[in-house]
Amino acid sequence: MPIDIDKSLTELSGLGADLYGKDFLLTWEKSDAELKSVFIIAELLKELHARNIPLDMFRTGLAVSNFRDNSTRTRFSFASACNLLGLAVQDLDEGKSQIAHGETVRETSNMISFLTEAIGIRDDMFIGKGHAYMKEVAEALDDGFKNGVLNQRPAIVNLQCDLDHPTQSMSDMLFIKNHFGGFDKLRGKKIAMTWAYSPSYGKPLSVPQGVICLMTRYGMNVELAHPEGYDLLPETIKVAGENAKKSGGSFMVSNSMESAFKDADIVYPKSWAPCKVMERRTQLLEKSDQAGLKDLEKECLAQNAKHTGWECDEARMKATRGGEGLYLHCLPADITDVSCKQGEVSASVFEKYRIGTYKEAGYKPFIIAAMMAACTKKNPAKVIEALYKAGQKRVL
């Protein structure tokens, strides 16, 4: 349903959120008003795009994409977001560049930023590294801006790190907010963030971590469920618990998919690697221990194989609220008999919710654009209003 542009702009102005000059790295570093401002901007941009209003608030300017892990979806979401705002994407491909030859992060961060307005970074493979890398880049940019090297301080957007995946969890949130009819309707709803079996290995922890840390802020009852040993990073468990307490929701961890799915309004079954495995993997990668890495993969896949029962199938979905719980996934899902023999979700369940998951993903370009707009504009509401009122057409 179309949103009321003027009402949203008024609400945005009234929030008093101030992300200007900041980065967007972790949702739990941001206030409720700041998150709200990103949500409102995202929905405004999505609506205005649908209404054929140009949103190019930058007339030239670069956005740097720095993907330290492969990606199709996030790469396209980022490219879409940048293009929507009028920025041109320039990839920083460290494989091809001189960074691989011992160059410091500090220097490179400045060298790529002379005409850059935003930097999107995906660095999710190494526990203890991804977020730290983004902070390092941020400090280098502060240094360059303060010292007059840069005319502007580019905003960093976390496109997935070892701790959080804010563009994903906030897209998920907008999808369920609209599905249930508003943020207030989420209060008291149960969401099951559960592990699910996949024949692959080493999937990042940032999606479940991001989800439990964000959903607990809206008065929801969040149950995290996984087989024993498949723990998330302790600091994110702590954040989720504190958030639940503050918001009047609840947070619990179990080792039972049944428990989690029971009467759940929302389920998010998804594979990940145990954080202990990810930590060992990081160490082995640092030592370039190829044999050790192969052994670890073998061990981990064998471990996974004990939990093939963790599949989201029709029987499990029957146990959700009225048998009609909402299925979420960040995509791509490992679909049994479709993308693999045995996976995270059965083909029939996925097919039922497929279009929903596509729409869930459809918020991401606008969430990314909203983060960039919020972090680079003193008054995003005013900028968006100006574009809206200009009466121009994006597509002739």
Added chain:
Amino acid sequence: MPIDIDKSLTELSGLGADLYGKDFLLTWEKSDAELKSVFIIAELLKELHARNIPLDMFRTGLAVSNFRDNSTRTRFSFASACNLLGLAVQDLDEGKSQIAHGETVRETSNMISFLTEAIGIRDDMFIGKGHAYMKEVAEALDDGFKNGVLNQRPAIVNLQCDLDHPTQSMSDMLFIKNHFGGFDKLRGKKIAMTWAYSPSYGKPLSVPQGVICLMTRYGMNVELAHPEGYDLLPETIKVAGENAKKSGGSFMVSNSMESAFKDADIVYPKSWAPCKVMERRTQLLEKSDQAGLKDLEKECLAQNAKHTGWECDEARMKATRGGEGLYLHCLPADITDVSCKQGEVSASVFEKYRIGTYKEAGYKPFIIAAMMAACTKKNPAKVIEALYKAGQKRVL
């Protein structure tokens, strides 16, 4: 010679062609009026570009390029076309992306399209696959658009498949149309689409197939000539025959370069692989049978080597109409003593027609842009007229 903009716009409006919301995959799926509309738009865009008129009918928007085969020319033509219309190109590199990991076409097609206006696909290596893949993407986009996943339905442009190469054949057509002074002047002209020897192997069939299927629609006498066994796909032979009948031209297949060149107004000598070989190759590739593929290549090169006499040299050109037949090539040509020891064309013939082949290629960016404009605009004439009348300069 510059075209009359107003006259062309009037002619375009009068055609009543409606490609809006459609894809451009095969010329033989399109009506004469639809082809005509693309030709007129292409010439309008080319002329307005030369007159320094901005043609950015999209103010932001992505165009996805999906090259499943290497390309320089087509890649640049596509990038040029997109840029001309105001779209930013985002490459879908399946080698680097998660598509390689079992993701479905349906899902990816939607994931890359949230803010996408056009998708260019080159998939010409596998008989029975390329066109089928494009249709599959098209269905996925229909599904996503119908279900509200996408705000807009991106138009697919075939940048070369196993069946057709419409952006090439239509560029060729504009070149000969202008060379001879109009579409009506082509009536009764003889064009020889002939095989030619090349030391390489596995060249796609889509160029000769595209040419015989398109040129037969304009009352031309089309002779396809190749050594025995170097057949094109039967369905394209059928289309060419039917088209010739309808248009009052003719279509014949021979095994003689002499026959084809005799009194030809136009010659198009170019190497390709026999469709039987391409089919076996597809099967071997599917089985990843590297040894089989090597054997096939060896066999095929040996077979080719029997036909080194199929070269377009000065003696052969003498046999064309008045010794002055027009030489066409899609480039790059295998030029004897230039790019190889023995190739498709002698150095002196190529040099004589070199600038012509460059101009022939020069239509391609505008043909691609025209296809995109025709498939995404309800009234392309009105859009172009608005840009023309706005009196802006593309380059200050």
Added chain:
Amino acid sequence: MPIDIDKSLTELSGLGADLYGKDFLLTWEKSDAELKSVFIIAELLKELHARNIPLDMFRTGLAVSNFRDNSTRTRFSFASACNLLGLAVQDLDEGKSQIAHGETVRETSNMISFLTEAIGIRDDMFIGKGHAYMKEVAEALDDGFKNGVLNQRPAIVNLQCDLDHPTQSMSDMLFIKNHFGGFDKLRGKKIAMTWAYSPSYGKPLSVPQGVICLMTRYGMNVELAHPEGYDLLPETIKVAGENAKKSGGSFMVSNSMESAFKDADIVYPKSWAPCKVMERRTQLLEKSDQAGLKDLEKECLAQNAKHTGWECDEARMKATRGGEGLYLHCLPADITDVSCKQGEVSASVFEKYRIGTYKEAGYKPFIIAAMMAACTKKNPAKVIEALYKAGQKRVL
């Protein structure tokens, strides 16, 4: 300090420099007025960018980047420059393209240029090749433009060749010009362009060559110092000598870092490979003699290792003018104990001048943009004035 826009525009107009329709390949092919015009345009663009004025003098148009050697900095500088002017970058990746398959430079140059306004080329690995390649592309473009293949003649910008690195040396020059307070303040200043030890091998000669050929034009006393055998190309030594004579400065070559640093106002210590080694390397590369290349690398590294004393450390800096000589580097520097065990510069010296080197690099995007603007605009002053007076904002 902000520059006076109107004064700069007047000065620019008054120069009567005419680079329109030309390429920018070597500084020593350009008149003093032409160089001056590029400097003024670069500073205008930099200032107007800082003032949030849009500088998109192209409303659509491609810029081709052709990097035959890896690069982060120059790639980003080029992308930034193109984006600033309104051009979209399209990479010509010869590894991926059909150029690798025997295609001629002449043909490709035209095929990539139908809608192209500028081409940036980096080709610095092979002595006798890089500049020659750029000239070949230039001739191909002249041919295509003259024969009506191209609507416009794209301007070629040398992003580093075997002879010169004009975008680097001119950025260096703007940095020192502003550091000392004007071109006239450089007269009589001593600059030491010296070799420095690096554990790497095969660094191009174009930076020192570019520096000695440019700095000698401004009445400076230029001392080139390197260990015996680490000669630059003789033709650049000749140019530097002639330039010094004309400008009233001086040029000398020594084999002593001490001599060069003594009372130097500016030092530029940087590693490079002896031109004899680069020539042998080119020959070996042409023969694909892998064993020979490995032997040469080993020999060259062993040779380098005899000169680890050529490091810019605090003791050496003390010998410069008042102990406060200005340190320059094109980055990335090989910093002792930071990026390597033993390198070109000590960590403390680099840290002292680090921000300066970043600012030095910060001129490059604007120098590149200025070269493109100067070579594609009949009256760059008028174009820039129009953008300045339009009163638009680049970032809303």
